[in-house]
Amino acid sequence: MRVIIIGAGEVGYQLTRSIVAEGSEVVVVDKDPAKLQRVSDELDVATINTDGSSPKGLEEAGAANADILLAVTDSDETNMITCLLAKSMFPSLKRKIARIRNLDYYRNEQLLRKESLDIDPAICPEIEVAEAIVRLIETPFAVDVENFEDGLVKLIGFRVPDDSSLRGVAFKNLPDLDPPKNFLIGIIERDGNVIIPTGNDRIKSGDIIYMPILKWEVGDSVKFLGASVKPAKKIMIVGGGRVGFHIASIMEAQADVKIIRLVVYGGDRDTCHHEA
Numbered sequence: 636m637r638v639i640i641i642g643a644g645e646v647g648y649q650l651t652r653s654i655v656a657e658g659s660e661v662v663v664v665d666k667d668p669a670k671l672q673r674v675s676d677e678l679d680v681a682t683i684n685t686d687g688s689s690p691k692g693l694e695e696a697g698a699a700n701a702d703i704l705l706a707v708t709d710s711d712e713t714n715m716i717t718c719l720l721a722k723s724m725f726p727s728l729k730r731k732i733a734r735i736r737n738l739d740y741y742r743n744e745q746l747l748r749k750e751s752l753d754i755d756p757a758i759c760p761e762i763e764v765a766e767a768i769v770r771l772i773e774t775p776f777a778v779d780v781e782n783f784e785d786g787l788v789k790l791i792g793f794r795v796p797d798d799s800s801l802r803g804v805a806f807k808n809l810p811d812l813d814p815p816k817n818f819l820i821g822i823i824e825r826d827g828n829v830i831i832p833t834g835n836d837r838i839k840s841g842d843i844i845y846m847p848i849l850k851w852e853v854g855d856s857v858k859f860l861g862a863s864v865k866p867a868k869k870i871m872i873v874g875g876g877r878v879g880f881h882i883a884s885i886m887e888a889q890a891d892v893k894i895i896r897l898v899v900y901g902g903d904r905d906t907c908h909h910e911a
Contacts, residue, residue: 668684707733735757817848
């Protein structure tokens with residue numbers, strides 16, 4: 636798979652590192668040679684020092700032969716123009732993904748739909764972070780939670796404690812513990828390694844086990860795991876920025892949320908402002 640990444644900032648760098656690790660071919664485009672230097676020094680990818688939002692820049696990057704375009708500069712407008720140019724000039728480029736922080740753009744389905752900019756999907760980093768935090772707040776026994784099918788299915792990562800009844804149990808013997816009907820452990824993360832378990836593998840304390848669980852069956856799985864879930868009723872968020880605001884917006888119907896915004900006056904003291 637050939638991927639073009641427009642923007643070599645921190646987001647672009649991290650995306651490049653992850654995509655390269657998956658074995659894909661990546662071309663990174665940016666106007667800033669210093670940012671490109673970091674990418675080329677640390678990652679085995681091609682870099683092009685040009686304006687990726689221009690027709691010439693996209694041509695130089697090989698957009699005609701690319702599978703995916705990721706526009707992740709720090710300018711929403713640049714990212715959207717890049718996707719629009721790619722749609723007009725390179726119809727064979729089927730997937731265009733853009734980083735968009737302005738909520739007026741991000742939530743405008745008419746603007747982003749296939750007939751317009753054809754961005755699928757638009758990604759707002761602050762919302763992604765806020766939603767990840769909310770998932771952990773809603774599932775406090777987990778170390779990782781991903782939602783699928785609009786939250787109907789959850790992939791939950793649970794760290795096995797020393798006193799767990801699962802400790803030392805072979806997978807082939809799990810049915811003896813009378814697990815919930817659809818209980819399934821798909822992956823084990825152990826000492827930084829990913830294991831696809833077989834019947835003879837045993838669960839160890841400290842393992843992170845990943846389980847796909849239907850939303851309405853989370854309670855049964857929690858009970859089986861011996862974990863405790865107490866819904867958050869009071870939440871304090873330190874920081875009134877975009878991420879804090881998004882978390883409060885999502886959680887305000889479920890809990891009493893208070894934001895503490897820290898403002899520094901004259902560089903010598905912090906003053907806290909409380910916002911409901």
